[in-house]
Amino acid sequence: MRQKLAAGNWKMNGTADALSELNELTQGYPEASVDILICPPATLIDRASEAAAGSAVAIGGQDCHANVTGAHTGDISAEMLRDAGANYVIIGHSERRDDHGETSELIAAKATAAYNAGLIAVVCCGEHLSTREDGKTLEHIGTQIAESLPDTANADTTVIAYEPVWAIGTGLTPTLEQIAEVHDFIRAELVKRFGEKIGNGIRLLYGGSVKPANAAEIFATSNVDGALVGGASLKAADFSAIIDALVAA
Numbered sequence: 001m002r003q004k005l006a007a008g009n010w011k012m013n014g015t016a017d018a019l020s021e022l023n024e025l026t027q028g029y030p031e032a033s034v035d036i037l038i039c040p041p042a043t044l045i046d047r048a049s050e051a052a053a054g055s056a057v058a059i060g061g062q063d064c065h066a067n068v069t070g071a072h073t074g075d076i077s078a079e080m081l082r083d084a085g086a087n088y089v090i091i092g093h094s095e096r097r098d099d100h101g102e103t104s105e106l107i108a109a110k111a112t113a114a115y116n117a118g119l120i121a122v123v124c125c126g127e128h129l130s131t132r133e134d135g136k137t138l139e140h141i142g143t144q145i146a147e148s149l150p151d152t153a154n155a156d157t158t159v160i161a162y163e164p165v166w167a168i169g170t171g172l173t174p175t176l177e178q179i180a181e182v183h184d185f186i187r188a189e190l191v192k193r194f195g196e197k198i199g200n201g202i203r204l205l206y207g208g209s210v211k212p213a214n215a216a217e218i219f220a221t222s223n224v225d226g227a228l229v230g231g232a233s234l235k236a237a238d239f240s241a242i243i244d245a246l247v248a249a
């Protein structure tokens with residue numbers, strides 16, 4: 001039985017004021033039957049970890065460097081995230097792939113860095129609209145996950161998020177059949193590569209315009225173990241409604 005996960009990605013949003021939303025969330029979930037994760041900007045990880053201590057909310061980073069230390073101005077290592085109180089890190093978000101030219105090979109190296117630091121890697125994949133229109137979604141996702149996951153990936157260290165790029169921040173979502181098709185495909189690919197135990201143990205999140213209004217139906221979809229939520233994770237009330245839908249699923 002896979003433990004469900006409601007993850008919020010604050011992206012480049014939030015200064016100290018945003019901790020009030022986190023406080024509201026942690027007060028609402030001193031404990032929970034699902035895993036809850038907030039990935040604030042790096043500048044808030046330390047304070048967010050302190051604020052979330054003793055609650056059901058875990059804190060994560062949004063990216064890490066593949067190396068442990070070194071001359072990499074502006075970058076943050078997985079060890080540093082861990083030191084600041086993070087337990088997870090998002091790797092290979094489409095905004096990193098597109099804005100920073102990150103390749104799947106680099107993403108696999110970052111995932112290994114995350115494992116070495118004791119962080120759970122939330123490895124992202126997803127197609128652009130043109131790829132979907134060309135009928136190449138599954139081929140694209142298959143290549144992305146094959147190349148982005150290290151051989152050492154396992155169910156305790158790895159979560160996969162399927163985020164169609166055209167659904168991120170647009171209010172558009174795939175049909176439930178389209179979500180199920182991709183999630184079932186990823187599950188089958190994982191079982192093929194890692195075997196039944198690991199392949200069936202790795203959690204699969206859906207991301208892209210998840211809101212309180214559509215969360216329940218998405219969570220009822222095949223092989224959806226939770227969500228990676230952007231905009232709707234910024235307000236505690238919205239994210240709580242999504243968490244509650246996951247609890248009820």
Ligand SMILES: O=C(CO)COP(=O)(O)O
Binds near residue numbers: 171207208209228232
């Ligand atoms: O990119 C996302 C989460 O990582 C999804 O963002 P939205 O929920 O704002 O569409």
